[in-house]
Amino acid sequence: MSVLPWPALKALASQQGSLRQAFADDPSRAERFKASAMGMTLDYSKNLINTDNWQALQQLAEQSQIKPVLNAMLAGDKINNTEQRSVWHMMLRKADVDGLKLDGEDIGAAISNCRSRMTALVKQLHQQEYLGYTGTPITDVIWVGIGGSLLGPQMALEALTPYHFSPVKLHFAGNIDGAVVSDIVKKLDPATTLVFVASKSFGTEETKQNALAIRQWFKDSGADSAAIAQHFWATSSNVAAAAEFGIVEQNILPMWDWVGGRYSLWSAIGFPVALIIGSEHFSQLLCGAEAMDQHFIETPFSQNIPVILALLGIWYINGHDCQAQALLPYSHYLRLLPSYVQQLDMESNGKSVNVNGHALTAATAPVIWGDAGTNGQHAYHQLLHQSRLAVPADFILPLKPAHVLTDHHQRLAAHCFAQTQALMQGKTREEATAECLAAGMSAEEAAALAPHKVSPGNKPSNTLLLPELSPYYLGALIAMYEHKVFCQGVLWDLNSFDQWGVELGKQLSGPIYQALAGAPTDTLDSSTQQLIAAFLAQK
Numbered sequence: 001m002s003v004l005p006w007p008a009l010k011a012l013a014s015q016q017g018s019l020r021q022a023f024a025d026d027p028s029r030a031e032r033f034k035a036s037a038m039g040m041t042l043d044y045s046k047n048l049i050n051t052d053n054w055q056a057l058q059q060l061a062e063q064s065q066i067k068p069v070l071n072a073m074l075a076g077d078k079i080n081n082t083e084q085r086s087v088w089h090m091m092l093r094k095a096d097v098d099g100l101k102l103d104g105e106d107i108g109a110a111i112s113n114c115r116s117r118m119t120a121l122v123k124q125l126h127q128q129e130y131l132g133y134t135g136t137p138i139t140d141v142i143w144v145g146i147g148g149s150l151l152g153p154q155m156a157l158e159a160l161t162p163y164h165f166s167p168v169k170l171h172f173a174g175n176i177d178g179a180v181v182s183d184i185v186k187k188l189d190p191a192t193t194l195v196f197v198a199s200k201s202f203g204t205e206e207t208k209q210n211a212l213a214i215r216q217w218f219k220d221s222g223a224d225s226a227a228i229a230q231h232f233w234a235t236s237s238n239v240a241a242a243a244e245f246g247i248v249e250q251n252i253l254p255m256w257d258w259v260g261g262r263y264s265l266w267s268a269i270g271f272p273v274a275l276i277i278g279s280e281h282f283s284q285l286l287c288g289a290e291a292m293d294q295h296f297i298e299t300p301f302s303q304n305i306p307v308i309l310a311l312l313g314i315w316y317i318n319g320h321d322c323q324a325q326a327l328l329p330y331s332h333y334l335r336l337l338p339s340y341v342q343q344l345d346m347e348s349n350g351k352s353v354n355v356n357g358h359a360l361t362a363a364t365a366p367v368i369w370g371d372a373g374t375n376g377q378h379a380y381h382q383l384l385h386q387s388r389l390a391v392p393a394d395f396i397l398p399l400k401p402a403h404v405l406t407d408h409h410q411r412l413a414a415h416c417f418a419q420t421q422a423l424m425q426g427k428t429r430e431e432a433t434a435e436c437l438a439a440g441m442s443a444e445e446a447a448a449l450a451p452h453k454v455s456p457g458n459k460p461s462n463t464l465l466l467p468e469l470s471p472y473y474l475g476a477l478i479a480m481y482e483h484k485v486f487c488q489g490v491l492w493d494l495n496s497f498d499q500w501g502v503e504l505g506k507q508l509s510g511p512i513y514q515a516l517a518g519a520p521t522d523t524l525d526s527s528t529q530q531l532i533a534a535f536l537a538q539k
């Protein structure tokens with residue numbers, strides 16, 4: 001049961017003073033509200049907190065179920081209660097999996113075996129020893145998947161661009177928009193293309209449709225079923241469905257029901273990452289995530305980065321009614337991180353009933369959005385600075401650049417820090433007026449312009465500094481957000497590991513698909529009928 005007294009949290013939030021004043025009054029504020037782990041630093045001093053309310057929030061965490069539920073998760077209890085599943089994605093990044101057992105099954109051996117098979121396949125492809133049906137080496141891999149079966153490798157590969165070295169090229173096919181597959185196959189030759197169908201359920205329409213289209217492309221080029229079997233791989237927990245599709249068993253890498261799609265980057269879903277940056281670097285990604293797991297499991301809550309982030313999120317969502325959360329990586333390579341965390345956070349905690357199915361009275365997951373800095377500064381930061389909305393923001397900066405343009409990096413960092421400073425301190429009417437007068441305006445002109453230049457300040461932000469954007473720190477960063485989401489799910493008393501809400505749209509699309517092929521529409525609402533009629537009219 002949730003221990004959070006929501007009205008008390010709101011009452012506490014309403015007593016908040018000015019952040020600018022808090023910094024002026026306390027020179028040690030930055031030091032007091034700082035946490036570090038593995039060389040990463042979280043400066044959370046520019047948040048709407050003071051000693052008293054932060055202590056109250058800490059107490060909430062201490063009295064919450066975070067520890068017991070974490071222990072239950074680690075013990076393999078079926079904390080995903082609506083699907084009766086354990087939640088063991090953390091085991092996938094353990095360096096030492098020897099003896100790991102779940103429900104009597106040797107999970108350690110299964111994980112090791114999967115890792116060895118991934119490494120062997122990566123090696124074969126790198127050394128151009130994997131030959132296609134005409135005897136020529138594979139040059140391209142198409143990764144077919146969607147949601148958790150695609151976002152992780154796609155984001156990680158963007159993030160780790162400087163580590164790319166594979167001779168094999170990779171192409172992601174996710175969206176059911178036919179443009180995606182059409183554009184990919186246009187550039188490729190089936191004889192040198194390997195296809196990976198990544199679907200935990202092997203029942204996702206988008207993935208099946210794209211895989212079928214690619215299989216047809218093979219057939220059209222003259223490939224027979226033996227040739228197709230040689231070119232198709234899968235990663236799935238539904239081996240029967242993958243086999244029925246025509247994928248031979250030795251080409252199926254396992255997925256387990258104890259890994260949720262959005263937590264699966266650490267499994268064979270990470271294969272594209274291993275392929276493009278190499279198995280060693282993929283291991284480093286796992287290593288960084290495992291180090292963050294240790295930090296999360298062992299560190300007292302007052303210094304525990306995921307717990308701190310979770311509490312701040314709760315503070316804004318439930319105390320201050322802020323439903324949005326910006327994620328602003330000051331790193332071009334991390335530009336897909338907001339989309340990745342969108343699924344992680346919003347699919348996990350976007351719920352309105354608790355673990356027992358009772359209605360929740362408090363708002364839950366934030367609406368996550370964002371993009372790479374500094375691009376956003378020339379787009380939506382105006383709203384962050386001056387609108388009436390308060391949008392807490394996470395600023396993320398890798399300290400060491402992955403390029404030699406050091407002056408660029410210094411300017412990027414300056415903008416990152418300046419944004420957090422501007423959000424925090426704002427600009428007063430007096431400062432704005434003085435600025436106008438200093439620019440040579442008359443008193444009258446200054447009085448007219450000054451109100452437009454005022455920024456209220458008091459807008460909260462976190463700044464997370466990574467030593468560098470390496471596989472290790474990327475792993476740690478992703479695991480950090482996973483654990484933040486976990487803690488918030490526990491604090492809201494909901495199941496972060498199911499996603500029943502996405503089912504309704506899937507169910508309804510079946511009959512509509514039939515209607516778009518001419519089936520009667522009279523049982524549908526008038527808006528949907530009208531949309532279908534418009535579609536049929538252009539056919």
Ligand SMILES: O=P(O)(O)OC[C@H]1O[C@](O)(CO)[C@@H](O)[C@@H]1O
Nearest residue numbers: 146147148149199200201204261
């Ligand atoms: O790997 P699968 O089973 O194809 O599922 C893909 C995605 O679809 C969802 O079930 C719902 O959109 C996600 O949770 C999941 O990551």
